Amino acid sequence: MGRPRAARGSSGAENKSSRTRARILVAAAQLLDRHGYAGTRLTEIAELASVQAPALYYYFPSRDALVEQVVLSGQATIIDHVVGVLSELPDDLPPIERVREAVAAHLRIVLETSDFSSAALRNASQLPEPIRAKLVEGQRTYSDIWRGLVVACAEAGQLAPDLDVGLARMFVLGALNWAPQWFDPDRGPVDDVIDTTQRFILHALTRGVPDDLRDAVAAQAPAGLEAR
Amino acid sequence: MGRPRAARGSSGAENKSSRTRARILVAAAQLLDRHGYAGTRLTEIAELASVQAPALYYYFPSRDALVEQVVLSGQATIIDHVVGVLSELPDDLPPIERVREAVAAHLRIVLETSDFSSAALRNASQLPEPIRAKLVEGQRTYSDIWRGLVVACAEAGQLAPDLDVGLARMFVLGALNWAPQWFDPDRGPVDDVIDTTQRFILHALTRGVPDDLRDAVAAQAPAGLEAR
DNA sequence: CCGCGAATTTAATCCGGAGTCAAGACAGTC
DNA sequence: GACTGTCTTGACTCCGGATTAAATTCGCGG
Numbered sequence: 001m002g003r004p005r006a007a008r009g010s011s012g013a014e015n016k017s018s019r020t021r022a023r024i025l026v027a028a029a030q031l032l033d034r035h036g037y038a039g040t041r042l043t044e045i046a047e048l049a050s051v052q053a054p055a056l057y058y059y060f061p062s063r064d065a066l067v068e069q070v071v072l073s074g075q076a077t078i079i080d081h082v083v084g085v086l087s088e089l090p091d092d093l094p095p096i097e098r099v100r101e102a103v104a105a106h107l108r109i110v111l112e113t114s115d116f117s118s119a120a121l122r123n124a125s126q127l128p129e130p131i132r133a134k135l136v137e138g139q140r141t142y143s144d145i146w147r148g149l150v151v152a153c154a155e156a157g158q159l160a161p162d163l164d165v166g167l168a169r170m171f172v173l174g175a176l177n178w179a180p181q182w183f184d185p186d187r188g189p190v191d192d193v194i195d196t197t198q199r200f201i202l203h204a205l206t207r208g209v210p211d212d213l214r215d216a217v218a219a220q221a222p223a224g225l226e227a228r
Numbered sequence: 229m230g231r232p233r234a235a236r237g238s239s240g241a242e243n244k245s246s247r248t249r250a251r252i253l254v255a256a257a258q259l260l261d262r263h264g265y266a267g268t269r270l271t272e273i274a275e276l277a278s279v280q281a282p283a284l285y286y287y288f289p290s291r292d293a294l295v296e297q298v299v300l301s302g303q304a305t306i307i308d309h310v311v312g313v314l315s316e317l318p319d320d321l322p323p324i325e326r327v328r329e330a331v332a333a334h335l336r337i338v339l340e341t342s343d344f345s346s347a348a349l350r351n352a353s354q355l356p357e358p359i360r361a362k363l364v365e366g367q368r369t370y371s372d373i374w375r376g377l378v379v380a381c382a383e384a385g386q387l388a389p390d391l392d393v394g395l396a397r398m399f400v401l402g403a404l405n406w407a408p409q410w411f412d413p414d415r416g417p418v419d420d421v422i423d424t425t426q427r428f429i430l431h432a433l434t435r436g437v438p439d440d441l442r443d444a445v446a447a448q449a450p451a452g453l454e455a456r
Numbered sequence: 457c458c459g460c461g462a463a464t465t466t467a468a469t470c471c472g473g474a475g476t477c478a479a480g481a482c483a484g485t486c
Numbered sequence: 487g488a489c490t491g492t493c494t495t496g497a498c499t500c501c502g503g504a505t506t507a508a509a510t511t512c513g514c515g516g
């Protein structure tokens with residue numbers, strides 16, 4: 001009666017065992033994303049993973065443990081990816097451009113790499129207390145990342161002066177987090193969505209006339225450009 | 229053994245009966261908003277409404293009927309209120325100002341009058357098919373309202389030319405619909421949130437071009453008006 | 457091709473929540 | 487003070503879904 005073992009020599013294995021485990025996690029993520037925490041049946045997960053329900057207990061001690069695994073790793077995936085992208089950026093990149101990159105990173109992970117991450121986002125508020133508690137740290141971390149991004153814009157004078165920094169952050173995250181709700185991969189490539197989202201959010205934050213139009217506008221009406 | 233009667237003469241009554249019924253609906257809305265469809269127990273609703281569980285069946289034939297009542301009236305509340313506000317507006321108001329008003333109307337109803345409306349929004353995707361079916365008409369209606377608002381902006385040249393009209397609509401609704409998720413009435417008045425939201429969204433849509441320059445910008449990039 | 461543990465199934469149990477029902481209690485009304 | 491509408495009390499059924507137990511198959515090293 002064994003807890004499943006890690007592969008012999010290697011650690012990130014391709015075991016049959018670990019592949020089954022992965023299938024279960026993926027199935028759970030998909031269903032959590034669609035039906036929510038309370039709406040996801042263990043038997044559905046099993047079916048989608050092509051196993052019988054009790055097999056889940058070979059890998060996870062309980063339904064909640066499985067759910068926890070899904071949302072925690074989903075959360076970690078987002079954070080790691082966004083942090084990773086940001087850390088690759090040159091130090092002298094203007095803050096607003098960092099926001100642009102963060103938007104893309106967030107959307108790409110949530111819309112493309114899928115399920116785990118959006119399951120984490122969408123269910124956060126409806127999870128049982130113990131699981132929710134384990135999410136708060138990551139939530140704070142991620143919040144802080146965005147706070148930092150927005151504050152940097154403000155300090156660089158690139159943020160529209162009449163925006164509350166805290167609220168602005170919430171709106172950005174709102175627009176991002178709502179995306180999985182309506183996004184349909186059949187209706188167009190992720191990249192298009194990302195493009196438009198970036199423009200939308202940058203417009204919202206900067207309020208200024210964007211670089212590529214500034215000259216034209218300035219020529220037309222050289223007065224009144226300063227951000228009031 | 230009576231189905232509850234409407235009040236004698238008056239229709240929007242203050243009956244004891246109708247007040248109890250209202251308490252039940254309010255309780256259900258609150259819990260649906262917090263725990264989602266599948267996470268809301270009948271007994272919890274009853275407790276919150278200060279009634280015994282079987283009493284619910286005096287007013288509603290089933291749990292789902294109650295839920296349906298909540299989300300449908302929540303949806304109707306939003307639509308009616310926003311439509312009402314828009315119809316009061318002078319005809320010659322610029323489209324972008326109509327958006328501003330619609331944003332305020334939507335937020336006010338969702339954040340203040342609350343629960344019902346946000347329950348409708350948040351649970352939409354997780355409801356059982358029969359209920360969801362009854363929501364689609366309203367969803368289309370509401371979608372169309374916003375489509376109309378945004379398209380009008382585009383046609384008036386007040387929309388940032390590089391925004392896809394359809395996607396822009398989704399972002400606006402995203403920012404609005406995510407608000408109940410983080411809004412905390414103790415942290416500040418609704419009006420502040422509304423103010424900032426209006427600015428944020430108007431910046432996003434118009435690209436922050438001030439009124440006196442909008443013509444110039446529209447002339448510069450008259451393309452990209454298609455309403456996909 | 458045997459044996460043994462890992463992986464998974466089949467069958468059984470357990471529990472909570474929806475929904476029912478019958479018998480009252482209590483309030484306001486005529 | 488009888489009547490009706492509004493609930494409470496306290497069962498009790500029923501079912502689906504989580505969990506457990508026992509039995510079975512798979513797959514590999516010997």
